[in-house]
Amino acid sequence: MHFPSSSTTSSSSPSLQNQISNTANSNNVLFLPSNTSKMSFIIPNNNNTNNTINNSSQQQIVSSSNILSSTPTSGMTTSINLNGINPQTNSTSNISISSGQVTSQQRLTFPQRSTSLIPSSLSSSLSLSQSQQIPQEEFMKILRVLQENNMTESVETFRKEYQTLFNKTATPTTISLSEPYFNALDGYISYVQEQPDSSRHEFAQLIYPLFVHMYLDLIEKDQLDEAQRFFMTYVKNTNLQATVFASHKDDLYRIKSLITKEQIAQSEYVKSFRHNGRYWIKLCNASLELLDQFLIKQQKYPLLTKIVQAYFQLEINDGSARNAETQRLLSGGRLGEIKTEDNTNRMYYGLLRDHDLTRILQHKSILASSTGIDNDDGAGDDQPSTSKNRKKLKKDFFNQRQSKASLKVDPNAPQLTRIPIPELREHERMDLINTFQEDYTRMLKITPDNLPSCCYYTLLNGYLEINCLEISEDSTLLAVGCKNSSIYVYSLNRQKLITMKLPHELERLDKSNEHIYEQMMTNDDNKDDTNTNHDNDILYNQRLLCGHTGPIYGLSMSREKWFLLSCSEDCTIRLWSLLTWTCLITFRGHTQPVFDVQFGPFGHYFASCSLDKTARLWCIEHAQTLRLFTDGCNDMETLCFHPNSNYIATSSSDRILKIWDLLECKEGQQMKPIRQMSGHKLNVCILKFSKDGRYLISAGFDRQIMIWDCSNGSLVTCLLGHSDAIFSMDISRDGLILCTGSVDFSIRIWNFGQLIKDKDDGKLDTVQRVTPSAKYELVTYRTKRTSTTLIHFTRRNLLLGFGVFIPPNESTTKTKT
């Protein structure tokens, strides 16, 4: 406290003397509210009006004493009021005593900044009392001091007092209350505009968060009208609109809908914006120094300094200033950008060697040596020669595989035991090898000259009813999750959906029989005949799974087509068996609607994310959660498993992508995402890892397809082309083609392989990160009235598109709005 006691006493005592000397005149003071906004006091000199004025002055005294009695807790502040008002109210000795208390209390509580105000107000009051005029600014200044120190109650009482005194509404006070905010932000914006072109955008980063904090402050001070004026002034500013607010449109409207203090207290958004951490801003060294000069040393706008100190974190970016485009691309997160050190931990993004069948099988020599295997799978045992041959081939195959594996050790691959993965059962393994051989030899290679064919499944009569779709890995089963909590499973090829026999029937089976698997299933051939007349109907067979009590939001099928996971609004996840067509387990744990669920690439594990702001890792053998990933105040919306089953990526409502490590962290450490990526301007709808596990591709409502490098969390590029939200995405089996489906009734096919190749060759433009569609887009397919909600490459790289047909009358209303 640097309040100079001597000065106050010296300044206050003459004022008191003055008052006392003026007491004789005091009764002559007449307060008249003038028509103009500024208030003036007319003091008639003639004593004729004495009688009438007497009453009013007595009232004033009563009211001022009221303050003391009614608000004993805020005695200090009240006394300040009185100190300020003293010359105005011409108080009696009673008040002058209280003003004596002021000095002592002021010394105790007043912060530094008020020092300049109080003496000046007093000194001015001195002059005022002499000139018999009190400018309104004095009052405002006191009010401001109070407000800046969050003395809300005293502000209230002070204002009430002022009103009763001057019989005037609070409008002039409110204007002045918001004034420092206007001034500060205007001042900062003009400061930004003074900066040279090369670094202006660096300073402009601060405008948006400053704006939001100021708006929230204003609302918290019950200045709704002023806050709205504040909002409109800056949001309507076209210059700011294009640059500063463009990345935060969604949040802008969210804060606009906050209009009362209580709402701010309740709002999730404010929680995640104000209390979930600091707004992270990256600046180059030079800019930071300049900013420091402006905010701390000059102290032109203390308000700015206060907000920046309370809510901001500035990080020095190595080297010179980034270009505006890069900065624009990476902006959009609710809390600004990502701390650089957050992305420094090592991530093992390589693929697991043992399970990486696809990559091995692609190798031609192996394929050549093992072509014999798939021909005689089941019934080969009765021919000893072939079986011998087969065994030999198989041995060769695995030997080669092993040698191959030892040759190429991916330094980025995690250890096999890092996350324990159940061993593949032998029949599963053989099944995999067979299918991969069969399909990978015939896999189409998609090149610019050889574009993929696309078979499109249009779901009719399902508009607004169907929530989500899921297809099995081998493209034979389609699961449809509905709004009415039912799940349908359709067979997409002509094969019937088989059911396993009942337990008592299973017991009777001869387990040594080699056709045991076929015998386990019910074979009702009779039904076949009845179904033949539905030949043209693709819904050859369908099943209904009932159990959930709310809309289904996510589905996931395990690779071997045995299990289906579904998550719903009823906060549960259910595991269904696709052999018995019953619900096996209900996983409870989430406390809010579950938004997404996904099987790990090797089954066994699955992850879910929910509106309760957590993502969880589960395993189908336990009913309890294995891992819990919490994310402060943001809903988790979508997730994606890494192909090596060691990581999951999630997108949350703060538009930041996070990659979480499934490995248990050390004791006492909080689960922290291993990678965070900001850059999306609206919610993300779909996430996918590239086939080699190195890149994360994300897309959503902001129409951008962003490709991230998992090795360091940096942005590779951003593909633009769609004209509406992107809902679906898939990568071809060879990992070279990216395909996206959007609400604009189009499917776009991108040359992902070329893009990565260009990136590795350093050909990719690192300055201009946005890649327009022309460069890597191969082709666009348009649908008539269907927005693609699921897109899938079959094992032979045929593209399958799925979408719900939108009736024409619906979209006319859409275009209208």
Add this chain to the structure above:
Amino acid sequence: MITISKDYGYPLKDCFESFLTFIVTRQCSKYLKEMTTTDQAKTAILQFPYASIQFIADSNQCQHLSDECIKYLTLEATGVVRFLLQDALKFTRKCRRTKMIIDDFESAMKMRYLEPIVGFRLSNGNLPFKITTAVGSSHREVQCIDDHELQLDQVITAPLPKVPLDFSIRTHWLAIEGKQPTINENPEIISKADLTADSLDPMKSLTKKRYNLDASKIKTSNPHELSLEQQIYYKEITEACVGSEEQKRQEAIASLTTETGLHQILPRIVLFISEGVKINLMQFNLAILIYLMRMTSALLDNKSLYCEKYLHQLFPAIMSCILAKQLCARPDTDNHWALRDYAASRCAQMVKMFSANIHGLRNRIVRIFLRTFHSERLPLVTHYGALVGLCEMGQETIEELVFPIIRTLGERIIKSLENPSLSSIDKITIDRINGVISKFIPAAYRASRPSPDDLEHFKHEFGSYYGHRLHAQVIPLRQQTRSSTSQSTQNRQFSPSSGSNSRVPKLLPGQASPSSHHQTPGSITPSRSPVRPMNPSLSKPHSQSSTISLTPANSHENVIL
């Protein structure tokens, strides 16, 4: 009943909780209706009207609410609903919809542990709200529930609503090796302009494509390689069109009219038509010729096809059908007139369709027709065809070109009538020519020349043979016009503007033409013809097209003006 104290703050909030829920349930559904997109902006803009809250308070037996209270309530209700809408948006987005539905809102309410609203769903998707104006000093709009009592009988006896259709999956090829097949399931990818350019200059589009074809390659390779499906389609269509089954033919013609993916087969079909006409003209196979003309008509009616490039093949075929000396084995009995009429109307349609793009098309066609009149050697049937062909082209052509011909035509007819060895064909032809002239000329004359109609003038213009006849036909027409115009447009008749004179008579030809053409389908079918009757559906496009071909009177008017 809730008692409300005048001061407001936190305690009041608790006391109003139930009241607020009530407001929310009552009011937010209305806003749901407007939330059709996932636009955040809407939630921010939404604001409850003050009057509405007052109205709800009044109707909920809370009469003595102060202004402050209602203001507070309005703010609070707005805030609650905004929160709920923002939550509901999450669900809308998750379900990959662009439209928020009531279920999303219900989910949002559940998430906030509020009772979901019941009873606000109507089968038609609308919400049961109506807007009225509040009674009192402030005449502001108020939303309230349209709560009307229902008779139990009505509810019970009301027909059951339609059962919603079950999901079904439909499969099609969106793209085959990078190209989207032009089938009905796929949108029209190629724009009209592209197609027109393509049909006018196929080389341009070829060179425009991704792969660069060498010049030599283009020469040798056929640019329109047909797929197997297309080959089958072509075979089926052509067989059905000239086959004996009328049912199949109708289907084939319908397919040709509506199918969108015919661009690649079009040259083949056109070739089929032109070759077919050549051969069948020689063989006097009237039936096949008629079928081929119907195919032509279907191609012309197909909106996705642009035949500019094939006019050099189509026009000769059509003109041959109009002008041929002989179209059938027994020209005196068979109804080859129908074919000529039909082909003539197609010809006029084509001229109208393409003369905008192709310079001098109309002149060339007209010249061909006119040339026939100068040749004495040509039979009268050819004259008939040329006459019909010209007359179908509309008012302007009739006025400019047919009027001068009539005199020579009349002379020719007189000459042939005088000829003692007049064949029966010529006799019928003369009757037919007379029919055509009396069908087109009087109306055109009335439209172009003002009354009075002087017989001498007629004789001078149209010769002795037709002068009389036309004069006799024009005069009743004039009277008819006068009577009809005096009935319909009395006011206009008395208007002093002289321009009305030329406009008024236009009324009739437009009206008269469809009816006059409706007679032709009847006469198309000859009783003894071996030809299968042209199906009745033909009369529809025929009459339509003839109205089209006659309406150029309007366009002609534009040209003159």
